[in-house]
Amino acid sequence: MQVLISYHSDYGSTAKMAEAIAAGYRAASPAARVVVQTVTQTTLDDLAAADVILLGTPVHMGSMAWPMKKLIDEGARLWMDGALEGKVGGVFASGGGLGGGGGGVEQTLVSLHSNFLAHGMVVVGFPKSLPGYADGGLPWGVYGRTGNHQGMPGGISDASLRAARSYGAHVAEIAGRLLS
Numbered sequence: 385m386q387v388l389i390s391y392h393s394d395y396g397s398t399a400k401m402a403e404a405i406a407a408g409y410r411a412a413s414p415a416a417r418v419v420v421q422t423v424t425q426t427t428l429d430d431l432a433a434a435d436v437i438l439l440g441t442p443v444h445m446g447s448m449a450w451p452m453k454k455l456i457d458e459g460a461r462l463w464m465d466g467a468l469e470g471k472v473g474g475v476f477a478s479g480g481g482l483g484g485g486g487g488g489v490e491q492t493l494v495s496l497h498s499n500f501l502a503h504g505m506v507v508v509g510f511p512k513s514l515p516g517y518a519d520g521g522l523p524w525g526v527y528g529r530t531g532n533h534q535g536m537p538g539g540i541s542d543a544s545l546r547a548a549r550s551y552g553a554h555v556a557e558i559a560g561r562l563l564s
């Protein structure tokens with residue numbers, strides 16, 4: 385099983401989530417080949433070669449960071465041939481989250497779903513029964529809240545990273561069921 389975890393990160397929080405998801409995936413599925421790379425390193429061939437694709441982004445002005453959107457728009461070329469149909473997808477994001485809500489994280493995660501579903505992929509959410517859900521779970525994927533009460537970067541918590549690891553293990557389990 386070929387697994388691609390592609391992310392954008394300016395300050396390192398989303399990158400840490402990507403590594404935590406990879407660790408969870410590898411622990412749950414030791415035979416899987418898990419590649420973690422930045423979205424700018426990711427080519428359309430990488431997407432087409434993967435059985436499982438996880439995309440992660442910081443929340444920027446209530447939406448995904450533009451390098452992720454650039455890959456998604458370029459990836460529309462793969463849609464012509466149905467090259468991603470039937471693959472399994474998962475999503476993750478970090479955001480400052482100033483205020484009572486999430487600063488746009490849910491719509492960011494769901495917009496990543498839209499891309500996967502447009503390609504005919506299957507999207508894996510994050511069931512509330514799983515370890516770590518209370519710290520970083522959303523039905524749509526995994527989230528790390530990184531801002532402090534002044535709206536400034538505070539870094540990602542170990543609890544959020546444990547949630548990310550749990551999500552990685554869950555995607556591995558579901559992908560194993562669907563693709564083997």
Ligand SMILES: Cc1cc2nc3c(=O)[nH]c(=O)nc-3n(C[C@H](O)[C@H](O)[C@H](O)COP(=O)(O)O)c2cc1C
Pocket residue numbers: 392393394395396397398399441442443444445446447478479480481482486487488489530531537
């Ligand atoms: C240009 C920019 C816009 C941002 N907009 C939002 C936002 O709309 N909502 C939010 O919750 N956080 C926002 N943030 C905070 C980042 O999402 C947050 O610090 C994130 O964890 C950074 O991830 P990174 O360390 O992987 O770069 C913004 C940060 C930047 C740099």
